[in-house]
Amino acid sequence: MAFKFPSDEWIKDLARQLNASPSYEKSAKDWEGDFIFIAEPDKTYPQEAYMFLGLYHGKSTDAAMLKSKDERPAQFVIRAHAAVWRKVIEGKLDPIQGMMTRKLKLEGNMMKIMRYPKAAQEIVACCAKVPTDFGD
Amino acid sequence: MWYFVSPRIVFGEGALDALDELEGKRALVVTDANLVKTGLLNPVKDHLDKAGIEVHVFDQVEPDPSVQTVLKGAAIAEKLAPDWIVGLGGGSPMDAAKAVWILYERPDLEPAAINPFIKLGLRQKAHLLTIPTTSGTGADVTWGIVLTDTEAQRKMGLGNRENVADIAIVDPQMAAGMPPRLTADTGLDALTHAVESYTCTWRTDVTDGLAIEAARAVLEYLPRAYADGSDMQAREKMHNAATCAGLAFGNAMASMAHATGHVLGAVFHVPHGRAVGLFLPYTIEFGAREAPERFAQMAAFTACSDKGGEKAARKLAEAVRDLCHKLGSPVSIAETGIKKDAFEARLEKMVDDAFNDTQIVTAVRTPSFDELRQLFVYAYNGKSVDF
Numbered sequence: 001m002a003f004k005f006p007s008d009e010w011i012k013d014l015a016r017q018l019n020a021s022p023s024y025e026k027s028a029k030d031w032e033g034d035f036i037f038i039a040e041p042d043k044t045y046p047q048e049a050y051m052f053l054g055l056y057h058g059k060s061t062d063a064a065m066l067k068s069k070d071e072r073p074a075q076f077v078i079r080a081h082a083a084v085w086r087k088v089i090e091g092k093l094d095p096i097q098g099m100m101t102r103k104l105k106l107e108g109n110m111m112k113i114m115r116y117p118k119a120a121q122e123i124v125a126c127c128a129k130v131p132t133d134f135g136d
Numbered sequence: 137m138w139y140f141v142s143p144r145i146v147f148g149e150g151a152l153d154a155l156d157e158l159e160g161k162r163a164l165v166v167t168d169a170n171l172v173k174t175g176l177l178n179p180v181k182d183h184l185d186k187a188g189i190e191v192h193v194f195d196q197v198e199p200d201p202s203v204q205t206v207l208k209g210a211a212i213a214e215k216l217a218p219d220w221i222v223g224l225g226g227g228s229p230m231d232a233a234k235a236v237w238i239l240y241e242r243p244d245l246e247p248a249a250i251n252p253f254i255k256l257g258l259r260q261k262a263h264l265l266t267i268p269t270t271s272g273t274g275a276d277v278t279w280g281i282v283l284t285d286t287e288a289q290r291k292m293g294l295g296n297r298e299n300v301a302d303i304a305i306v307d308p309q310m311a312a313g314m315p316p317r318l319t320a321d322t323g324l325d326a327l328t329h330a331v332e333s334y335t336c337t338w339r340t341d342v343t344d345g346l347a348i349e350a351a352r353a354v355l356e357y358l359p360r361a362y363a364d365g366s367d368m369q370a371r372e373k374m375h376n377a378a379t380c381a382g383l384a385f386g387n388a389m390a391s392m393a394h395a396t397g398h399v400l401g402a403v404f405h406v407p408h409g410r411a412v413g414l415f416l417p418y419t420i421e422f423g424a425r426e427a428p429e430r431f432a433q434m435a436a437f438t439a440c441s442d443k444g445g446e447k448a449a450r451k452l453a454e455a456v457r458d459l460c461h462k463l464g465s466p467v468s469i470a471e472t473g474i475k476k477d478a479f480e481a482r483l484e485k486m487v488d489d490a491f492n493d494t495q496i497v498t499a500v501r502t503p504s505f506d507e508l509r510q511l512f513v514y515a516y517n518g519k520s521v522d523f
Binding site: 023026027094096097099100101103106110111114115116117118120121125 | 137138139248249251252253293337338491492493494496497502504505
């Protein structure tokens with residue numbers, strides 16, 4: 001069964017994939033910082049969506065779809081059009097390159113993320129494992 | 137979408153003459169004391185004199201330049217108000233010059249805050265000119281800066297596309313006096329830039345040609361430049377190759393040989409070019425097990441093999457090892473003189489650090505933690521990668 005992106009089920013499955021990944025656990029063993037991923041509306045998804053992903057010391061502590069960006073605090077907010085998120089999830093856009101070209105817009109300490117490149121790569125690898133329905 | 141940034145490059149014999157036409161009032165040359173002692177500053181000064189530019193020199197750049205040094209350089213720039221900053225030397229002085237320039241233009245910035253995601257707004261007070269005196273780092277044309285925070289004892293990878301030099305003067309005469317060992321080490325660095333920028337996942341159509349030509353030239357001319365430093369044809373080809381490789385990896389990326397070489401260098405003080413060149417054949421073999429195509433293409437372009445697939449890719453690794461043999465460079469970690477017990481005692485830290493080096497993410501085959509550890513062990517023993 002595929003999970004619609006973006007959705008509560010999708011982000012929860014990503015958290016499950018991360019918690020099952022020894023590579024992610026190893027590469028993010030010192031990481032502390034929660035994320036909110038914002039999918040900006042486009043033709044595949046008509047309204048702005050907010051997904052919270054709690055991350056602490058190599059594990060996902062929580063994951064949920066939010067009603068607004070301000071519903072929960074997060075150290076990092078990454079914003080992009082749904083079509084850009086799709087490219088990241090399908091491995092067609094490296095997230096760090098995405099941030100360098102501003103296709104993915106980050107609020108938060110970029111340099112902290114740059115110190116964990118392997119963890120970022122493992123998150124993308126886990127995204128690819130989530131069976132995803134992009135609504136097309 | 138991606139970018140290609142480059143200075144205006146003046147290259148070839150006599151390139152230094154271009155300084156005669158430089159417009160400006162005052163230049164601060166950022167370099168090291170050894171370079172001043174060898175006399176390499178003199179022709180630069182003479183040419184700047186001809187251009188009517190007043191020359192000041194900051195020659196306190198150490199190998200692996202520190203944050204403290206560049207802050208000192210920026211304070212001197214602030215007092216002198218130069219309209220040119222000139223980076224003269226190998227990678228360390230040129231990186232220091234970039235940082236001095238940025239901090240002179242932006243005294244509000246902490247060095248650690250120089251990153252690719254902000255607008256710097258440079259070129260309000262001065263421009264940057266680079267003159268490489270080694271043939272390897274490519275720092276004359278790249279925007280990356282490596283500084284060491286000596287208080288926190290850590291290296292910082294900094295830089296922003298804006299801080300690429302305005303002009304790079306790539307004159308082979310400036311590298312003609314390099315001793316053989318430095319020629320070999322820096323040349324292997326250039327080869328690794330070329331191979332990795334062509335084969336990493338961030339490779340681009342725009343940089344591929346530069347990478348191929350650089351690799352081909354290094355394989356052909358580095359043994360000659362090493363054997364006979366007065367062979368000016370070999371010197372010129374190597375100097376140009378280093379700049380081409382710098383353009384290639386500065387606009388694409390380096391990869392796993394750099395990630396592993398960085399930590400070997402940091403832990404055991406193996407010179408950068410020697411360390412990355414040592415790892416290169418192992419990382420080629422590792423990548424080629426699952427994704428041989430790009431390595432095989434490079435092997436074909438550099439005349440190591442006319443066939444495709446993993447066998448051809450491994451020919452490229454063999455060619456790198458052959459080159460190292462010709463240069464008297466180590467092809468295993470053991471050959472660098474590092475004792476096995478010292479290596480084993482630091483192995484977990486090295487694997488851990490390499491795993492979190494930015495350049496590991498561009499590897500064409502992503503290693504697991506265990507695979508990376510195994511690669512270090514194979515590299516220690518000089519065993520070709522078979523996993």
